[in-house]
Amino acid sequence: MNEHLIAKYNVPTPRYTSYPPANYFHDQFTNEEFEKAVIASNKTHPQNISFYIHIPFCRHLCHYCGCNSYPMAKDEVIAAYIDALKKEIGKVIPLLDKSRKISQIHYGGGSPSSIPLHYLKEINELLLSEFECTEDPEIAIECHPAYLNETNWMELIKAGFNRCSIGVQDFNEKVLKGVNRRPSLLEMETIFGLLRSHGVSINLDFIYGLPYQSVESFEKTILKAVSLKPDRLVTFSYAHVPWVNKAMTILEKNGLPSPQEKSGMYNAAKRILTEKGYQPIGLDHFVLPDDDLNKALLSGQLHRNFQGYCTRKTTGQVYAFGVTAISQLSMVYSQNTKSIPEYIQKMNNGVFAIIKGYTLNREEQIAKEVITTLMCNDRLNWKEISAHIGMDEAEIKNAISYDEEKLAEFAEDGIITYSPEEIDITPEGSLFVRNVAASFDPLMKKGDQSKRFSKPV
Template sequence: MLTSSLIRYAQPVPRYTSYPTAPHFHDGIDHVSYARWLGETDPHKPVSLYLHVPFCDRLCWFCGCHTKQVRRYDPIADYLDALEAEIALAAKALPGRRHVSAIHFGGGSPTVIEPDDIDSLRRKLDSAFDIDPDCEISVEIDPRNARPDKLEAWHRFGMTRASLGVQDFDSDVQRAINRLQSFEQTRAVVEALRDVGVGSINLDILYGLPLQTTETLRRTIDLAVSMRPNRIALFGYAHVPWMKKHQSLIDQNTLPGLAERFDMASFGAAQLAEAGYIPLGIDHFADEKDNLSAAAATGKMRRNFQGYTTDEAETLIGLGASSIGNLPQGYVQNAVSVGDYIRRVRAGALTTSRGFALSPSDRIIGKLIESLMCNFSFSIADLRRTFGSQVDHLQIEAAAITAEEKDMIDFDGDLFLVKSAARPFVRTIASRFDRYLPTNKARHSTAV
């Protein structure tokens, strides 16, 4: 693709794990609003849970998550007490005892939690919810602190999927991002997870890191594929030091340029496809037996704050500091500061600090953008079946966008389809339908 086109389509835009995106959340949605929304959910439908653990043994300089480094366990223990109290508060606000169809532990690093506390969390969740026997329970694993007794505890908890951060196995790149993690160390944890019976393994790889080249990425992918994980996520590093101050420790002069990032993404995707992985969405790859591949093939793959998922629950309850929940009425986010979060829980209230109530138009555009991000297409007819005549104006809008982007899009009056060569830029295309982006003062990472 010509450099001018690359510059145009790789402009900074949101990642669209929600619509509207998080910068538009506001403090007009509080714990009272959230409690009411929970109480209005359908008691006969399952919910899913996201639990955030905002602690790490060592802070990686590339990290864009809400987390902090701790050297003692006391702050973690205090936080877990608050987390268990929040679980009880959220369950109490729901109409009736609810089934749980999916649980995701993210961070930070959930593997900072000691085995006894992992067992305690499971008991607390069991006391508040009915966790389905086939519930998918995914846990983000840091191979550097994943002791065998912790992996055994997560297996007792019911973990069905483990997601391991790899980033890049090149030692120079690892030093540049303050994350030293050998291939042998990672492979040992993958083998240990399989030994305790975890059936699905995901590896996260980043491109666009400091000192990284297409060749270091190629070697990293070769090593990752040699472990035959069920999924591999190939993400673009988001350099946002204005949001994450610790990223300022990375020398910007060592970051790959836009053309290099595009080459890394393209070559990495081709390498994974050659290794037998099916490309899903903008950054996920899975083997043909993985349930995400099956969901994508049947049009049931979803996108939420954890990325691509098979989770079909209409209510996602976020638990823990900074966690975001998604309900039919809108989005809610807990207090970001751990101290503020704990104070709110101890006061006996849900910890919502901001959110967004969805309008009918928001739901339509949100569905359209999710379809683009998952399927690289949307159908006017499908939207009309769900939303009625409210979508009629989109036919005119889609035609106008297609006229401007003939090289990127096909549109026959119903199916709006992003062409294969343009799929790396689907975030930019989705942004053309974003009603809030023109007023959004937030800064975003590049679309490639």
């Protein structure tokens, strides 16, 4: 990677897992606004339903984690939390049109697999009893393999999960020890054999940019990963945000790789994966050629929500449950309280536990479509965007403050190629797609200095 590009573009920039980013949500958003938004969502697109369940508990907190995670609670607290989840589900479901179908259920955390697994089966059964599903819905869970034995993996299969995202992060135990993470309890080959024998799709998740990692060590990790041939493999860039998680300062003491070293790790992983036949998807995913995500990318139909990349087929408006969970409706975001006791109390009192949210105006809805399309598909075709949202190309460009000079600068640096009809991110520019997206962001142009973001590399 050109060091000049890293020096120029490795600046704090939104990750754009949503638009606007979550740090734009505000606390004036009310429970009443959320309820109205849920009802209105029945008449907007997409029509499919995605459910997100947040399980915040972890048996062990990793120093690098930027997720909303909490130490494992006592059995009675977990039971009370699950009861509160069911009550929240019970408040939202009556607001939804029963003719709509479930295309996705996703469990995140925390470590969803850290609690007694019968609770997850109960929640799945509750949701699936209320709605029909699309053909081949995705029922997915993020798993920490350090605490799951063969019986536990079978429990997940019996609970109805058809995709498991296994958080390996690194196969190097020195790296894991340096970030306070436990290695897998079972050999990965054993886990793969068990899940594959029951038709479960497998994602492997890794992080690069951690202490004690090098290009050589990360190459070894990725080579071991591809030998297992997961359906999808994810290489997340470690986002150093110590203002979110103070434990990240511990990693500074252990020594973080430089941006150049991180870039080397990403490029090495990408080289190995593409040589083994994996196709790059968006910022950080790699999939086999026949994967639905690759088919969606080739047709320009790749999409994304807080849970990750998805196809238009599985895309739904996201109704999220649990502490810190964020619902993503067509025009509204809504986030629950971060306090587990407050969440349980609110649910027991029969009221939503929302602490902030955001309603997109028309300009922001246009920017959302443009930025999401670019972030997912590494290209923007103005005619396609125009047809999708039913708006003239000139009006779209005006809404996002289209800047020809900025695009020319990106092109000169080799990050994009562009014409009046289309913008394409180059292979060399893939690390900096966030920077290109930010150039279309009206909120970034307002220059709110109170917002803090991680760096692309």
